[in-house]
Amino acid sequence: MSGLPLLAFAFVLSGDAQVAAGTGEGPRFRFDVWRCQNEVHSRWRGGDGRVVAEEKLAFAGERWVRYRLQRSTIAQDVVATREGDTLRLVIRNGDSRKQITLATTQTVLAGPMLVEHLSEKLPRLRAGTAVEFDYLVPDHGMVLRLRATLEGGARTAESRVRVEAASLLMRAFRLRSATGSIAGARSPRGK
Numbered sequence: 001m002s003g004l005p006l007l008a009f010a011f012v013l014s015g016d017a018q019v020a021a022g023t024g025e026g027p028r029f030r031f032d033v034w035r036c037q038n039e040v041h042s043r044w045r046g047g048d049g050r051v052v053a054e055e056k057l058a059f060a061g062e063r064w065v066r067y068r069l070q071r072s073t074i075a076q077d078v079v080a081t082r083e084g085d086t087l088r089l090v091i092r093n094g095d096s097r098k099q100i101t102l103a104t105t106q107t108v109l110a111g112p113m114l115v116e117h118l119s120e121k122l123p124r125l126r127a128g129t130a131v132e133f134d135y136l137v138p139d140h141g142m143v144l145r146l147r148a149t150l151e152g153g154a155r156t157a158e159s160r161v162r163v164e165a166a167s168l169l170m171r172a173f174r175l176r177s178a179t180g181s182i183a184g185a186r187s188p189r190g191k
Contacts, residue, residue, distance in 0.1 A: 013115055017044075033112045042112035055111035067110040069138045078138040080110065089141050100141035108143050110136040118148055118161050125150040125161060132166050 013033040019026035029052065033042045038060070044053040052073055058066040067080040077092045087102040109117055114135060121131045131148045147166040150159060 013119065015115065031115065033115045040112045040116070042115065057111045057113065063106075064110055064113070067136065067138065069111065076139060080136060080138055087136065087143070089138060091139065091141060098141070102141070102143060104136075104143050105134055108134040108136055110138070114163075118163070121148065122159055122161075126159065 015031055017029045017031060019029075028047050030045045031042055033040065035041075038058060040057045040059070042053075042055040043051055044055075046052045050073070053069060053071045055070075056068045057064050063082070065082050067078075067082075069078040070076070075092075075094045078089060080087050080089045082088075085104055085106065087104050087108070089100045089102070091098050091100065117133060118125070118131075124131055125148060128150070133146055133148075134143050135146045136142075137144050145166040146163055148161050148163050151162045
């Protein structure tokens with residue numbers, strides 16, 4: 001990741017996301033992503049406006065070193081720390097706690113980086129090119145290869161991007177409910 005994408009978080013990026021479960025449509029979410037010095041934050045709200053998830057991603061230089069996902073509505077707290085090519089996760093669900101260590105690549109994305117990455121790749125997506133990348137799925141304690149494609153036409157005001165597991169086997173069996181569509185970022189608001 002170059003320094004340029006980090007500069008993109010000098011404002012708030014807002015958009016909508018919807019989870020697709022199989023062939024049906026699932027819940028809708030509203031997200032905001034913003035940068036504050038060496039941290040990137042995101043907040044996800046459900047259809048009723050309640051905050052359902054908050055994320056914080058801390059950077060040392062151009063690399064992320066600590067990620068935190070909090071879902072207070074289900075008493076979930078996940079912390080991932082990154083040392084070189086190793087990710088250490090502590091996953092708390094209510095009173096239960098587990099630790100996972102993963103070997104990964106230097107370019108794995110986490111949390112709010114997804115929105116920024118897709119915004120940066122919109123020209124390629126609008127040109128009809130699929131974009132693949134590694135993404136930390138923190139609550140499952142795994143890194144998954146994802147594939148993003150443009151849905152519908154390439155409108156300039158808003159683009160709908162479909163994100164799903166890159167592997168057909170993962171799509172069909174393990175993470176079918178984790179596939180989803182993310183509407184392109186709306187106009188930035190100063191913050």
